[in-house]
Amino acid sequence: xxxxxxxxxxxxxxxxxxxxxxxxxxxxxxxxxxxxxxxxxxxxxxxxxxxxxxxxxxxxxxxxxxxxxxxxxxxxxxxxxxxxxxxxxxxxxxxxxxxxxxxxxxxxxxxxxxxxxxxxxxxxxxxxxxxxxxxxxxxxxxxxxxxxxxxxxxxxxxxxxxxxxxxxxxxxxxxxxxxxxxxxxxxxxxxxxxxxxxxxxxxxxxxxxxxxxxxxxxxxxxxxxxxxxxxxxxxxxxxxxxxxxxxxxxxxxxxxxxxxxxxxxxxxxxxxxxxxxxxxxxxxxxxxxxxxxxxxxxxxxxxxxxxxxxxxxxxxxxxxxxxxxxxxxxxxxxxxxxxxxxxxxxxxxxxxxxxxxxxxxxxxxxxxxxxxxxxxxxxxxxxxxxxxxxxxxxxxxxxxxxxxxxxxxxxxxxxxxxxxxxxxxxxxxxxxxx
Amino acid sequence: xxxxxxxxxxxxxxxxxxxxxxxxxxxxxxxxxxxxxxxxxxxxxxxxxxxxxxxxxxxxxxxxxxxxxxxxxxxxxxxxxxxxxxxxxxxxxxxxxxxxxxxxxxxxxxxxxxxxxxxxxxxxxxxxxxxxxxxxxxxxxx
Numbered sequence: 001x002x003x004x005x006x007x008x009x010x011x012x013x014x015x016x017x018x019x020x021x022x023x024x025x026x027x028x029x030x031x032x033x034x035x036x037x038x039x040x041x042x043x044x045x046x047x048x049x050x051x052x053x054x055x056x057x058x059x060x061x062x063x064x065x066x067x068x069x070x071x072x073x074x075x076x077x078x079x080x081x082x083x084x085x086x087x088x089x090x091x092x093x094x095x096x097x098x099x100x101x102x103x104x105x106x107x108x109x110x111x112x113x114x115x116x117x118x119x120x121x122x123x124x125x126x127x128x129x130x131x132x133x134x135x136x137x138x139x140x141x142x143x144x145x146x147x148x149x150x151x152x153x154x155x156x157x158x159x160x161x162x163x164x165x166x167x168x169x170x171x172x173x174x175x176x177x178x179x180x181x182x183x184x185x186x187x188x189x190x191x192x193x194x195x196x197x198x199x200x201x202x203x204x205x206x207x208x209x210x211x212x213x214x215x216x217x218x219x220x221x222x223x224x225x226x227x228x229x230x231x232x233x234x235x236x237x238x239x240x241x242x243x244x245x246x247x248x249x250x251x252x253x254x255x256x257x258x259x260x261x262x263x264x265x266x267x268x269x270x271x272x273x274x275x276x277x278x279x280x281x282x283x284x285x286x287x288x289x290x291x292x293x294x295x296x297x298x299x300x301x302x303x304x305x306x307x308x309x310x311x312x313x314x315x316x317x318x319x320x321x322x323x324x325x326x327x328x329x330x331x332x333x334x335x336x337x338x339x340x341x342x343x344x345x346x347x348x349x350x351x352x353x354x355x356x357x358x359x360x361x362x363x364x365x366x367x368x369x370x371x372x373x374x375x376x377x378x379x380x381x382x383x384x385x386x387x388x389x390x391x392x393x394x395x396x397x398x399x400x401x402x403x404x405x406x407x408x409x410x411x412x413x414x415x416x417x418x419x420x421x422x423x424x425x426x427x428x429x430x431x432x433x434x
Numbered sequence: 435x436x437x438x439x440x441x442x443x444x445x446x447x448x449x450x451x452x453x454x455x456x457x458x459x460x461x462x463x464x465x466x467x468x469x470x471x472x473x474x475x476x477x478x479x480x481x482x483x484x485x486x487x488x489x490x491x492x493x494x495x496x497x498x499x500x501x502x503x504x505x506x507x508x509x510x511x512x513x514x515x516x517x518x519x520x521x522x523x524x525x526x527x528x529x530x531x532x533x534x535x536x537x538x539x540x541x542x543x544x545x546x547x548x549x550x551x552x553x554x555x556x557x558x559x560x561x562x563x564x565x566x567x568x569x570x571x572x573x574x575x576x
Contacts, residue, residue, distance in 0.1 A: 010533040011557035014576045170567075264558075266509045269572070276569070370534055375556040375576050 009341045015433035024383040028390045028424045051229025076126035086179030090354040096175040097348035105345045108334040114214035121211035131193035141197035151244030158206030163256035168281035240320035247315035254326040255289030261430035299419030306412035307405030321396035328389020332382040390424040492516045496570045497523040520549040534559040
């Protein structure tokens, strides 16, 4: 089966036009220095009490345990169906919906859903229902007290495993591989939840943590007193709890998307990645994650030192401000995949098992319309997303520096903003291709 | 705390994103009436009177021998609307598949396979040998 960058897909995007890439890079640099020199001097992005409360009825519905369990049951049914189709359905990846559901509809679709509505996967996670159902068999959680010390590190590991599967493993598009992954993922995380308690999912389930972090950038948030509110996404991001492992999660997400972009360039495909095997892919992915990690930690530590922070600045202090840059990268790389190849899920859903004569929704005979979104639109969305992510990231870094080092001149932010400019210009360079 | 005036932009953003997501779901179309994939491109009768936007042929020749790909490999640029002629030679029996355009042809030691079509979808598309899992050439259309 073909070895395209994101596991499945019939096409990848054209390289960015050079002029557009240069405009984007220039805009990013200009905005960065404007923010440093001209913007506000006191923290003004709100705090845990900001926001306009949503109607109480809506809060009751959204937080109601029955509603949550019902949604999780629906999600569980869908997950079971996808797993069965993966293991027992058509063997040809182009006719089996499981790889498309996992890599496109779920993994990419989670991004707009979470950015719009908040941590949707926390509400809908079918594994939570499974863990709750199996609790009577396993008895009370034995290690619940050790969970807070783990922070978000288990989620970083869980995400790293998935992105390795998505970007590296040669057989990743095979339905059998997808089925085995879904079963193994469920087994590992339900077992961990039985050991640590249901709170495990909020720390160890990579998809749930990914959705929750993206949800920090949504207009829907939870105030410190538990009330659901409408608030600025900037407030949500700046109030992200700085847990151990937060920086690791952000670095894994950004590093993996960077490797995705790298693997589409002619340089990689004819150079280091020409062998197209597990080894070169794994090394490339590790190298990109390591590069992002080193750049970010150096920038954060230097900024902390210039800001006069007592002791070394923990990477988690500024990690939330890199989140919008990771989001911009993700949109740029996967937007067209969701809109174009993502149609395949809805085509194949009409006949999940490939039984002759079945056409549940009347779409089984359709073909994907690869001209639904034009290359110009894609290019503008790509540059727009990367630059917008950069702008929001610099704003958040500026605000965070004002909070942790209030009496310093803005120059203490230079190292971190410099690293962000590197990420953005590098990202645009990857989209331009070389 | 002052109430943040975000309601209207939030609603607009939500509507825009919903539109974008719906476009993804609804984008399927009935099969386009294209000529069936065949092993030998016919001498196109309409070759003498193409639409003015159709440029000269883009000829791409690749060969697959002893597990190695040779010829016009790597990334080949193609103008949008070009008529592409792809000639594949292989020392093993296999199936050539052009992604995106979904063209297939059987190739083997007996002789080359020729695929001819109009590159009217922009993007970057791989051409691969199905059984061997080898990427022959990547076409950049646009």
